Amino acid sequence: MSEEQEYLVTEPRNHVVQFTLNRPKALNALNGNVVSGIAETLNAARDNDDVRCVLLTGGEKVFAAGADIKEFPTQTVSDILLDSRTTHWEAIRSFPKPIVAAVNGYALGGGCELAMHADIIIAGENATFGQPEVNLGIIPGAGGTQRLTKVVGKSLAMKMILACEFIDARTALDSGLVAEVTPKETTIERALDLAETIASKPPLAVRIGKQAVLKAFDMTLENGLEFERRAFATLFGTEDKAEGVAAFVEKRKGDFKGR
Numbered sequence: 001m002s003e004e005q006e007y008l009v010t011e012p013r014n015h016v017v018q019f020t021l022n023r024p025k026a027l028n029a030l031n032g033n034v035v036s037g038i039a040e041t042l043n044a045a046r047d048n049d050d051v052r053c054v055l056l057t058g059g060e061k062v063f064a065a066g067a068d069i070k071e072f073p074t075q076t077v078s079d080i081l082l083d084s085r086t087t088h089w090e091a092i093r094s095f096p097k098p099i100v101a102a103v104n105g106y107a108l109g110g111g112c113e114l115a116m117h118a119d120i121i122i123a124g125e126n127a128t129f130g131q132p133e134v135n136l137g138i139i140p141g142a143g144g145t146q147r148l149t150k151v152v153g154k155s156l157a158m159k160m161i162l163a164c165e166f167i168d169a170r171t172a173l174d175s176g177l178v179a180e181v182t183p184k185e186t187t188i189e190r191a192l193d194l195a196e197t198i199a200s201k202p203p204l205a206v207r208i209g210k211q212a213v214l215k216a217f218d219m220t221l222e223n224g225l226e227f228e229r230r231a232f233a234t235l236f237g238t239e240d241k242a243e244g245v246a247a248f249v250e251k252r253k254g255d256f257k258g259r
Helices: 032-046 077-081 085-093 110-117 144-152 154-162 169-175 184-199 203-218 221-235 239-249
Strands: 007-013 016-021 053-057 099-103 106-108 120-124 128-130 180-182
Touching: 007 032, 007 184, 016 032, 016 184, 032 053, 032 085, 053 184, 085 110, 099 110, 099 184, 106 110, 110 128, 110 144, 120 169, 120 184, 144 154, 169 180, 180 184, 203 221, 203 239
Parallel strands: 016 053, 053 099, 099 120, 106 128, 120 180
Antiparallel strands: 007 016
């Protein structure tokens, strides 16, 4: 927990860390302290073998309504170029373990970008996604133009970014932005169940599986298939593979160590 309690870090399930945005009066706007807190939490989880999955949420009412605009008036071009938040966003982007986002209410601007950094988004029926930065005379600056386009396609991304129009949870599901839509009362619980399920799987296979899926966005099909083949072969040398096969044959639950 931060000193100002602008975010909460808990361990609600086995091998799962939950990061909860906690600025309700500001609709969980992402200020420097919160973005730094997310990066610090993920950096700690990166080297902690007991953490196998991370859940990001803003609670039951709102995920994050964007960046904290109150920080904008005094910022200059050099401030933005040298902003430490670039490093923090990179820590989120490069986190090697799975991230699940539970989104209720607004996920706008930086909030939408944060949700898109997750590997799986579970959205409540009340969720709203958008990139309204053009209204301020700027554009998304934490990957919004790139991630949104790759996921939902050019036309919808252009509408959301240039016209600043929001989409609801069902449209987000239809466009591939989210994996599942739930009643708003059960969004976090469903996301926790999913995170716990992922955390129960062989850690090395999960991490390499995440890496392989992300390669599909960055590589040609030929190169991606080559990466997959090598990763597939590498996992045959792990203790977890031997345990997984033995558990299947013996009809029991596997005991995976991440080795």
